[in-house]
Amino acid sequence: MIPERFAPALFGFLLSGMMSAIVSAISTLRSVGLAEGVAMMWLGSWLASWAVAFPVVLVVAPLARRLVARITRSAG
Numbered sequence: 001m002i003p004e005r006f007a008p009a010l011f012g013f014l015l016s017g018m019m020s021a022i023v024s025a026i027s028t029l030r031s032v033g034l035a036e037g038v039a040m041m042w043l044g045s046w047l048a049s050w051a052v053a054f055p056v057v058l059v060v061a062p063l064a065r066r067l068v069a070r071i072t073r074s075a076g
Contacts, residue, residue: 012061016053024049 002010024045032038 008061009058012057013054016057017050020049020053021046 025042028038028042028045032041
């Protein structure tokens with residue numbers, strides 16, 4: 001089992017992987033349609049975008065959390 005202290009990085013890893021997979025699939029399909037080899041084109045696009053998305057999520061997530069904390073209020 002992975003220690004809890006790695007939870008933020010693991011969350012960012014999984015979130016960036018899922019989001020980059022979805023966005024790159026949509027982008028690839030819009031660009032080339034259901035052409036032959038589209039799965040390999042998507043896979044290449046996904047891996048390249050995930051390589052960018054993961055470090056970006058690690059940097060941007062704390063900023064987003066602070067912004068959300070500023071624009072929301074507690075129920076109490």
